[in-house]
Amino acid sequence: MHPTTRDHMVMNRRLKRKSYLIVATILFGLCALLAGKPTLSAQSGYSPELSEEIVNRIIEKNIGILQKYRGVASLQRSITQVFNSETGEVTETVELKTLKKSYFQEPSETTVLEYKKNGIIEDPEDYKEDKRPPAYQVFDQKSRERFDYKVAGTKEINNQNCYILKVLPRQNTERHFKGTVYVNTDSLNTVYLEGTIADYPFGLKDMNMTFTFESLGELYAFKKATIELFIHVPIIKPNTRILITTDSLQNKPIPR
Secondary structure (H helix, E strand, O other): OOOOHHHHHHHHHHHHHHHHHHHHHHHHHHOOOOOOOOEEOOOOOOOHHHHHHHHHHHHHHHHHHHHHEEEEEEEEEEEEEEEOOOOOOEEEEEEEEEEEEEEOOOOOEEEEEEEEEOOEEEOHHHOOOOOOOOOOOOOOOOHHHHEEEEEEEEEEEOOEEEEEEEEEEOOOOOOOEEEEEEEEOOOOOEEEEEEEEOOOOOOEEEEEEEEEEEEEOOEEEEEEEEEEEEEEEOOOEEEEEEEEEEEEEEEEEEEO
16 A cells, blocks of 8 residues: 555545545535524424325425426535644645536536635646536435435524424445435425435545525525545545535526
8 A cells, every 4th residue: 555655646646536526426416406503493303194294295396306407507616625633734725616517317517617726726627526426316206215214303494494304325325315404394495404425435434514505496506515524544644634615606507
């Protein structure tokens, strides 16, 4: 693993690309589906029958969206920061401005408009983005085969009353989401999401993510995302923290 400096550099680059790929995969799948601490409402649980009815309504609503729209086109700005494990100081910063077509069930298309690394302007064409299948949709025609759900109550988020939907994957893969989705009780649009992926690839020890969504009529798209990664590979990348924040400056539906 570490016979030469060149080997170190190659593996380091691969690990960084893998970290960014994890983030990209998540964003592609979820951006199509932070406010302060949500306030717990009086209702804390639902019967299995009522929970099932609510989940069915949410899935049916999202299947209708998938039939009408391919995804969301957005103008995004993201900042990736890599932190020194011992001092906590930022050792690397990557800033991007992109035009992204995030498809619900297809790989996304990205045009890099601006690319800056450690404060230095780089050629946008030098930024390479790996292509992988998007994360599985939490609500679609096959979601019942991939996830189990439970409505655990309601919370108020961004002045919206939301169902608390616990989502558990039936398989542990990088494409499966695991966590909690908050869905508006009236529109059934996703408002907020927090969780991780169901399986971590080599080197990734922990990951936490939050997404805030905005409504585009019957459709919804992510407005802000924060993803925190903890990576540990002895010698090459020990105890490294990576923080990625992405803001969607403009969202527009992509019809079929």
